[in-house]
Every structure is written in C-alpha cells, then in structure tokens.
Amino acid sequence: MPLHIVWQAVADGDESLLSVPILDAELRLTMVGEIITDASWHVGGELTKALSPQAVRVQSYLLNPQQTELHLTLLSQGSAHGNAVWNALLAIPVGQVETYSGLAEKLSSGPRAIAGACRNNPYAGIIPCHRVVAKNGIGGFMGHVDGEFVALKHRLLEYERGLRLGRE
Template identity: 45%
Template structure:
C-alpha cells in the first residue's frame, strides 16, 4: 500500500524548507546508484546517481526502510511497496502519478492509452512522467509509446533508456 502527502509545486529536487531537514542515502542497485531523500519519514525523491557518486549508507530508520523497500523490489519485481511519499507537483502531474501507481508490474500502457483514461494528451502524460520525483515506486517506466519504448526522463536513447528496458524486463513485461 502506498500513501502520499501531497504538496503544491512542480520541482523534483528536494523540497524541504532547509536542506538539512531531509535525510539522504544512496544505494547500489542492479541499475546503478540510486539516491533517496526522505523528509519527515516520507519519501521525497529517488534520483539516478553517477558511478562516481559516493555511497551514503542509510543511517536512520526512514532511509534504511526505503532502502529495504527498494532492495525488496530488486529481488522480487512483484513486490508491493509500502511507502509513505511526499509527492510534489501540479494537480495534473499528481493525477498522472496516481494513475501510474495502478499499472501492475509486468504490464505497460501507452502514453495514448493513459492520456485517454485521463482525458488529456499523450505529450502531457510524457511531461508528467518526466517530472516524476519518485521513479520505480511511481512506475513511469511502465508507460511506453505505441510502437516503441518511448522515452525515459527526457531521453530517447542512452543510459536512461537502458534503465527503462532493464526495469521492464525485470518485471516480465513483453517488449
């Protein structure tokens, strides 16, 4: 079960009043280093880190818990996250992110299908996916183009598309 604390704003960087209020950690995963930011025990962001980024061990209860949840997913693609999230975005982005959470592992939906469900355009859905502050848990990787994988965080090829492909294969999606 995923619960959320939703605030206004559309920025995907940590949104705490003071950067010192948030707890940070980074973990090594099969798709590289991932950074996590937690504020008041709520997951605020997941980010992709470069190989040269130092590992920051989770050292408090909230970051250890999020790291454990992600580890469980990487061991079992059907793992159901139980994470409190602080999703920050526009009302439209939040609608898209809520819809993403309902796409089961191993399944995909096209940008057009999701757009039709939400009475909007495929391009708008893609923009909301690109702005997603909590990838993997809010699974924007499960949205694809009609005839291809589409993009991933603004990229049409390269490392981010390798991550999208890996996540979809990990979940058993037919590519």
C-alpha cells in the same frame, strides 16, 4: 497492493540521502526525516554496498514487488494533472506497460501531457513511469530519449516481465 503510500503536505528538518542499488543503477531517495521528497535513478559510477535497513526494505520491494509490502511517506507535490497521471501509473501492474496515448485516452489528456507528467515525476523509482511506452517503441525515460537512462528503462521492464512470467 503491496505498496502503501502516505502523502504528506509538509516536510521539515534535515535532508539526507538513501541509496538503493538495483539492476546496475542506484535509486537515490532524498529524505527529510522519514518523508521522501525525491526518488531519482542514477546510472554510472560505483554502487552503494552498505545498505541501511530502510534501503534494504526498498530494495526488497523493487526486486519482488508482488511479495513485499512497503510503506512509504512521500511529500505531496506537483499539479493536479501530474498527480492524476502518477496515480494512474501506480495502477499499471508489474510486468505490464501502457502507452502514452492509451493513458492519455483514459485520463482525457494528450500523449505529450502524459509524457511531461512522467518526465516531471519526482518519484521515478517508486511511481513506475518506466511502465509507459510509446506506441512504436520504448519512449523516453527521465527526460532522455536514448543512452543510459533508456537502457535502464529496458532493464526495469525486462526484469518486471520476468517476474510476471514467473507467476504465470
């Protein structure tokens, strides 16, 4: 797998923000030293133009995840159920989706609990909760059921679908 995550129990130090523009949105990584404590999407507003070397690495991975290796350290957080869901999200291949109910069945959970874990994912730009959809539609994204975030979910899925089709 090209994404390598090291889970860190504690993050001490000064907080900084790393912005990564992609698909008319910006992934904002909250960092404490080298440890990422949050990765959230932001839509609207002007995108960052000057990127740090680390932002370029993250952007390269997001644009071409099958061909780019990325090593990240994330702060370990969340419930045992949330962590089980987030690990399952990491197993969904680029360009594919899973339904909330399908994932719930695999994890012996309920679809609403899966949706809650996706909504509470502190690493939405890294742990791909956008790959989980409703049985009869796109579902929500980052706690929204319509608007700019759901439009971003559509863009992310379409982009990844294009990557998958390019490999077939």
